[in-house]
Amino acid sequence: MLGKRKVRKNIFELIFGYEFNKEESALDYYNRAYDNFICEDDEEESVKISFLEINEKIVEIDDIISKHLNGWKINRLSKVSLSILRLSTYEMLFKGLAPAISINEAVELAKQYAEDGSASFINGVLNNISKSN
Numbered sequence: 001m002l003g004k005r006k007v008r009k010n011i012f013e014l015i016f017g018y019e020f021n022k023e024e025s026a027l028d029y030y031n032r033a034y035d036n037f038i039c040e041d042d043e044e045e046s047v048k049i050s051f052l053e054i055n056e057k058i059v060e061i062d063d064i065i066s067k068h069l070n071g072w073k074i075n076r077l078s079k080v081s082l083s084i085l086r087l088s089t090y091e092m093l094f095k096g097l098a099p100a101i102s103i104n105e106a107v108e109l110a111k112q113y114a115e116d117g118s119a120s121f122i123n124g125v126l127n128n129i130s131k132s133n
Contacts, residue, residue: 006104007043007085012109021094026055037080055089061089068128080114081122088126092133099130 014033030051034044054061054096066074074082088106091097104128110119113132 001040005108007047008091008105009109010043011050011054012083012087012113015054015086016079017085018051018055019079021068026052040085050090050095053094057090057094058086059084061093064089064093064129064133065125067127068132070083070124070128078115081110081118082086084109084114085125088122089129091128092126099126103127103130 004072005078013048014030017033018026018029024032034048062074065082069077077085084106087109088102091102091105092099103123106126107119107123114122
């Protein structure tokens with residue numbers, strides 16, 4: 001078992017990669033891209049379900065994010081930051097994960113993958129989302 005952090009990282013990487021491969025369906029992208037990931041069978045199913053659900057709810061998720069950007073437009077965000085925000089928003093609002101856990105994990109992803117300063121920005125946006133829902 002790889003753990004929830006690795007599962008979350010795999011979902012993040014799929015969300016990010018799909019931003020550059022929208023010409024195919026989310027399921028086709030998943031099937032093609034997932035060969036590059038290492039997961040246990042039960043974790044693979046969790047990654048797949050979450051990735052596909054995020055893409056089904058992407059308009060709603062992006063609308064929620066947009067409402068909490070405080071002067072920013074969603075299309076101005078880096079693909080990395082947007083992918084992290086999408087994942088965490090989904091976890092908090094659709095999977096029922098405690099906001100403190102989801103936000104902490106999002107900040108850790110941002111520290112690892114996003115540009116300098118993104119972690120605090122992501123933290124602020126997600127805190128606003130968690131307080132309003």
